Amino acid sequence: MTDDVFTVDSLRGVALAQGWSYRENDQGFADRWGGPPFDTWSGSKRAADVVSGEYRERPVAAFCLLTGDENFLVVATSLPGRLPRFALAPPVGAVDPGPFGYGFEAEDPDLAQRYEVYAADADLAAAVLHVDAVAVLRKHRSMDWRIEGRDLLAIERLDREVSEEELLNTLDALVTIAAGIPSGLFDRYPTPTPYPAV
Numbered sequence: 001m002t003d004d005v006f007t008v009d010s011l012r013g014v015a016l017a018q019g020w021s022y023r024e025n026d027q028g029f030a031d032r033w034g035g036p037p038f039d040t041w042s043g044s045k046r047a048a049d050v051v052s053g054e055y056r057e058r059p060v061a062a063f064c065l066l067t068g069d070e071n072f073l074v075v076a077t078s079l080p081g082r083l084p085r086f087a088l089a090p091p092v093g094a095v096d097p098g099p100f101g102y103g104f105e106a107e108d109p110d111l112a113q114r115y116e117v118y119a120a121d122a123d124l125a126a127a128v129l130h131v132d133a134v135a136v137l138r139k140h141r142s143m144d145w146r147i148e149g150r151d152l153l154a155i156e157r158l159d160r161e162v163s164e165e166e167l168l169n170t171l172d173a174l175v176t177i178a179a180g181i182p183s184g185l186f187d188r189y190p191t192p193t194p195y196p197a198v
Helices: 008-018 027-031 109-114 122-128 131-139 164-180
Strands: 021-025 045-055 058-067 071-089 102-104 116-119 144-157
Touching (some): 008 021, 008 045, 008 164, 027 045, 027 058, 071 122, 102 122, 131 164, 144 164
Antiparallel strands (some): 021 045, 045 058, 071 116, 071 144
């Protein structure tokens, strides 16, 4: 497992400036989600330099996911309820090369060039890509964005230094997207019943 993490100072700096908590490791974050890059064996990954707190009145977390092959920056915020899987993936270099869901084309031409949209249905895609979401995504660097259960995630490969300003821009975008999702949308998608345990 490689430890050549580029964002440690930026994560710590944001935590100090925002008054957030910092943990050197938190395996719960490494095991919480199932899609790439989290879909590796638990012993081969860890969440390092985990910062968490409140940003614009929403709970957020950011950390470095260290895997055997690559490292990733993950930024997350919780949603008020579960939603089906939704993903925005760059056409080249996506962290998740095969997102689950039906493919849709973004209505915004700039966004359509930068991202492929995957969702359970067109209503979900339209609700998540609301006007404010499109505005922040157009200004933000390309990375994977997705909903898994009750969480909205932004994920990118760590192959360069990510500054505190870039982290804050990602947090702003994430919170803006989450805040604009209509509250009625969560009632449309009931929590799936898990398959019975044997």
